[in-house]
Amino acid sequence: xxxxxxxxxxxxxxxxxxxxxxxxILACLTPRYDVERFGIINTGNPKHADILVIxxxxxxxxxxxxxxxxxxxPNPKVVVGVGICAxxxxxxxxxxxxxxxxxxxxxxxxxxxxxxxxxEQIIDGIVKAxxxxxxxxxxxxxxxxxx
Amino acid sequence: MNTILTAVAFLILAPVIGILVTGVDxxxxxxxxxxxxxxxxxxxxxxxxxxxxxxxxxxxxPAVLIFLHLAFMVVTxxxxxxxxxxxxxxxxxxxxxxxxxxxxxxxxxxYAHVGAGRELIQLxxxxxxxxLTAVGFYMVTGSFAASDIxxxxxxxxxxxPGIFISMVCILTFKLRKxxxxxxxxxxxxxxxxxxVMTEFSGSTLGMVELAHLYETVILLGIIYLFFVxxxxxxxxxxxxxxxxxxxxxxxxxxxKWLPALRGAWLITLILGGGNIIALSLL
Numbered sequence: 001x002x003x004x005x006x007x008x009x010x011x012x013x014x015x016x017x018x019x020x021x022x023x024x025i026l027a028c029l030t031p032r033y034d035v036e037r038f039g040i041i042n043t044g045n046p047k048h049a050d051i052l053v054i055x056x057x058x059x060x061x062x063x064x065x066x067x068x069x070x071x072x073x074p075n076p077k078v079v080v081g082v083g084i085c086a087x088x089x090x091x092x093x094x095x096x097x098x099x100x101x102x103x104x105x106x107x108x109x110x111x112x113x114x115x116x117x118x119x120e121q122i123i124d125g126i127v128k129a130x131x132x133x134x135x136x137x138x139x140x141x142x143x144x145x146x147x
Numbered sequence: 148m149n150t151i152l153t154a155v156a157f158l159i160l161a162p163v164i165g166i167l168v169t170g171v172d173x174x175x176x177x178x179x180x181x182x183x184x185x186x187x188x189x190x191x192x193x194x195x196x197x198x199x200x201x202x203x204x205x206x207x208x209p210a211v212l213i214f215l216h217l218a219f220m221v222v223t224x225x226x227x228x229x230x231x232x233x234x235x236x237x238x239x240x241x242x243x244x245x246x247x248x249x250x251x252x253x254x255x256x257x258y259a260h261v262g263a264g265r266e267l268i269q270l271x272x273x274x275x276x277x278x279l280t281a282v283g284f285y286m287v288t289g290s291f292a293a294s295d296i297x298x299x300x301x302x303x304x305x306x307x308p309g310i311f312i313s314m315v316c317i318l319t320f321k322l323r324k325x326x327x328x329x330x331x332x333x334x335x336x337x338x339x340x341x342x343v344m345t346e347f348s349g350s351t352l353g354m355v356e357l358a359h360l361y362e363t364v365i366l367l368g369i370i371y372l373f374f375v376x377x378x379x380x381x382x383x384x385x386x387x388x389x390x391x392x393x394x395x396x397x398x399x400x401x402x403k404w405l406p407a408l409r410g411a412w413l414i415t416l417i418l419g420g421g422n423i424i425a426l427s428l429l
Contacts, residue, residue: 003192003195003199004196004199006192006196007189007192007193007195007196030182031180031181031182034177034183036173036183036184036185037182037183037184037185038185039185039186039192039193043341044340044341045340045341045345047203047348047352048341048344050196050200072203074201074202074203074348075201076201137199
């Protein structure tokens with residue numbers, strides 16, 4: 001059964017965003033968009049999360065933090081990069097302390113470009129991620145049955 | 148035979164009722180905040196999902212202790228709804244909570260440890276009222292057996308108003324609702340991340356949620372017991388009390404542990420203790 005896509009819990013991490021995309025993510029929780037309609041909850045705890053949402057580019061200081069958060073999430077899990085900075089580094093790309101987009105260190109499943117990414121776009125990205133999440137779960141149970 | 152039927156009915160019906168209660172709770176909470184809210188069966192979807200996730204525990208201790216937490220919560224319900232000794236049910240409930248605390252202490256997370264400490268403080272705040280409730284029921288009906296209390300024809304609440312009010316206040320601790328959601332809250336946005344539950348994931352967290360459903364039903368059962376002579380009034384009282392808890396949850400901010408403990412004990416001492424003294428003088 002597809003319980004996973006009906007109860008996706010999100011972990012939001014601000015890598016080195018300007019806070020524009022973060023505010024848009026929080027806007028998704030407000031009465032106008034209310035993502036809890038779809039069972040989406042912003043958990044703030046990697047051990048409970050299914051989707052890792054990262055805003056902003058990766059800098060040299062938080063490389064290990066992002067990797068650690070990702071490793072703490074139980075499978076199946078997906079990564080969504082929100083905003084152009086998470087995709088490529090954006091306007092901060094050439095900065096001496098910026099490593100680039102999230103794709104530098106994590107296998108990102110869905111990219112949501114934009115500056116800042118609009119709430120509609122973010123919700124659309126999460127919904128796309130749900131399909132991938134289900135796929136990963138099916139792969140996981142198949143691997144378990146095979147082993 | 149009847150006891151076995153009640154036991155099976157409780158095992159199956161309690162999670163169903165718990166899911167409906169918490170599902171409606173989440174919708175009404177959302178409406179209070181101007182949102183639409185999730186589907187009614189969202190708690191079921193959440194728990195089912197948690198059992199689909201990977202097991203990531205480093206060692207077995209937390210999962211085993213959480214299983215005991217769930218098991219003793221079920222035992223509490225079986226004793227209570229099976230018509231057993233009220234005191235025994237209360238001790239089983241406490242034991243269940245202690246297993247949750249032990250599970251949190253068996254992890255290496257400082258958040259879980261602080262959460263477990265606060266859970267113990269909550270236990271200290273709550274326990275006197277629950278014991279006084281049992282004593283109050285004994286003084287009114289002359290028996291500690293839940294079956295005898297359930298066949299009582301009058302309304303115990305008329306003689307136990309102080310204990311009833313303290314029980315409603317204490318319910319806020321037990322249902323993990325603001326202003327008394329010290330050890331963990333429904334959303335992990337406090338300074339403790341998710342408090343006692345921080346380190347549990349997947350099926351372990353699913354068992355915690357399941358135990359909470361059983362606990363909710365048991366506590367609402369105790370509220371019903373205050374109106375046992377009149378079933379319609381009893382159900383109405385349970386609904387009104389739960390609505391009040393939701394209102395408190397959405398309109399108050401969390402208090403520190405010391406005011407919470409002092410407040411709980413003050414209410415227990417004045418209302419609960421006063422009630423018992425008045426009863427013994429009658």
